[in-house]
Amino acid sequence: MVERATPLGADFKPGSYGDFADGIGITLSAPPSGTIVEATAWPGRERALAARVGKVVGLSLEAGAGAGAFKETGAAAFNIGPGRFLVSGRNEVLADRLIGAVPEETGTLTDLSHGRTRLRVEGARAEWVLAKLFALDFSSAAFPVTEGRATAHHDYFVQIQRTGDQRFELYVFRSFARAFVSVLRRAAEDVGYRIE
Amino acid sequence: MLISCPHCGPRDLAEFSYQGDATRTRPDPASTDTQAWHDYVYARPNPAGPHREFWQHAGGCRAHLLVVRDTLTHEIHSTALARPSRAGGETA
Numbered sequence: 500m501v502e503r504a505t506p507l508g509a510d511f512k513p514g515s516y517g518d519f520a521d522g523i524g525i526t527l528s529a530p531p532s533g534t535i536v537e538a539t540a541w542p543g544r545e546r547a548l549a550a551r552v553g554k555v556v557g558l559s560l561e562a563g564a565g566a567g568a569f570k571e572t573g574a575a576a577f578n579i580g581p582g583r584f585l586v587s588g589r590n591e592v593l594a595d596r597l598i599g600a601v602p603e604e605t606g607t608l609t610d611l612s613h614g615r616t617r618l619r620v621e622g623a624r625a626e627w628v629l630a631k632l633f634a635l636d637f638s639s640a641a642f643p644v645t646e647g648r649a650t651a652h653h654d655y656f657v658q659i660q661r662t663g664d665q666r667f668e669l670y671v672f673r674s675f676a677r678a679f680v681s682v683l684r685r686a687a688e689d690v691g692y693r694i695e
Numbered sequence: 696m697l698i699s700c701p702h703c704g705p706r707d708l709a710e711f712s713y714q715g716d717a718t719r720t721r722p723d724p725a726s727t728d729t730q731a732w733h734d735y736v737y738a739r740p741n742p743a744g745p746h747r748e749f750w751q752h753a754g755g756c757r758a759h760l761l762v763v764r765d766t767l768t769h770e771i772h773s774t775a776l777a778r779p780s781r782a783g784g785e786t787a
Contacts, residue, residue, distance in 0.1 A: 542778075564702050564756075580756030581702050581776065634707035649703070651710055651754030 505529070506616050508677040513695055517688035524624030524690025527683065532617040533591035535670065536598075540582035540606040548606040552576060552586055555600045556593065560584070567647040567660050575668065577647025577660045582606070585647065585658050585670060587617065616676035618683070621666040624690040629667060631686045633657070639664060655679045696769055701776050702756045710754035717747040717761055743767050749777060 505511060507529055515523065540548035545562040553560035556574035560566070567577025574588035586597065594610040601608055620629060626637040632652040636642060639661075647660040657679070658670040671679045684692065696708040716739065722731040743766060750760045759777035764770070 564704075581758055583756070634709065649755045649757070650706075653709075656754060 506673045506676045507680050511677075511680060511694060513693075515691065515693045516684065517691045519691030519693070522691060523622065523693045525620055525622035525628055525687050526693045526695055527680070527687070528619045528621075528695040530617060530619050530668075531589060532587050532615075533612065534586075534588045534593035534597075535611045535615045535617070536586045536594050537579075537609045537611055538584045538586055538597065538601065538606055539609075541604070542582065544605045545582040548582065548601065549584065551601050551605060552584060552597060555597050556586060556588060565646045565648060567645045569645060569660065569662055575660060575662065577645070577658075579647060579649040579658050585660075587670070614673055615670045616673045618669040618671065618676070618680065619666065620669060620683070621663070622690075622692075623665055624687075625665050625667055628683070628687045628690060628692075629659075632682065633659075635659075637667075652679075652682065655682070696771075698750065698752075698760075698762065698771055699774050700752045700755060700758065700760065701774055702758055703752065706752065706755055710752060711760075712751045712753040714749035714751050714759065717749045741766075745772055 538548055538552050549560045549562040553576070556576060558568040558570065558574060558576055560568050560576050563578065565578055569575035574586065574593065576584050576586040579585050594612060598608045630637050633650045635648055635650055642648065642661055644661050644663060647658060649658045651657060655671060655675050660668045662668050697705045698708060698711050699705045719735055722728060722735055726732070745763050746766050748762050748764055750762045752758050752760060761775045761777045763772040765772065
């Protein structure tokens, strides 16, 4: 039987790292995500797509820039561009349900479940660490809970959703995930970090 | 330098890619007017001042933008989606 391998590499082991003598600044983890789908509306069908996707995943999803929604143990979705949403959930059959629920005249869906990796950055210094990597304002006033942003750190294209005052979910290309985690770990060394 | 993406708001220049001169008008593909094609491909006025350009927010929402940038000061005079959104007129 083929052994399941993590895209984050063998180094991504639970433990405390960096300068944690004075406490842990952030916690890194890779929560399981059974489904990751990108939904794209045809021009003028943005709100219709948001409504369809929201109904399937049980979220109240708006079509505005950066708008998002999530359930603590369920699905998450957020706007990543004009008429485009990133939708994720723990259920592995969610992609098929979404593709079946959105009519062709409303938009298209692309199953990215094997093409993206979700990382969670959580802790009191999460804003500080992420601000080292991305030219974004991570304050809760400029980046409220539920909202999402599509951005980049050099060649690492990253889509970020804020899911708590001190918690962010990062979606990166799976083939870049291991390299991106090494950058993230380097940025977190000064605040001390734990991998869970 | 910041470019204000119509979708995402002000973002760092590093997230954007220059996509070319937006003042050019492509000749009819069936045209055999070599002078027209030569002008389209090679002739550039290279203005010192406001210039219409295509950019893409490649490290963000990936939208293609029409940007008016001052080539002397790099001031961004305006930004707009290259293809205007029709989001306001839909019937869900």
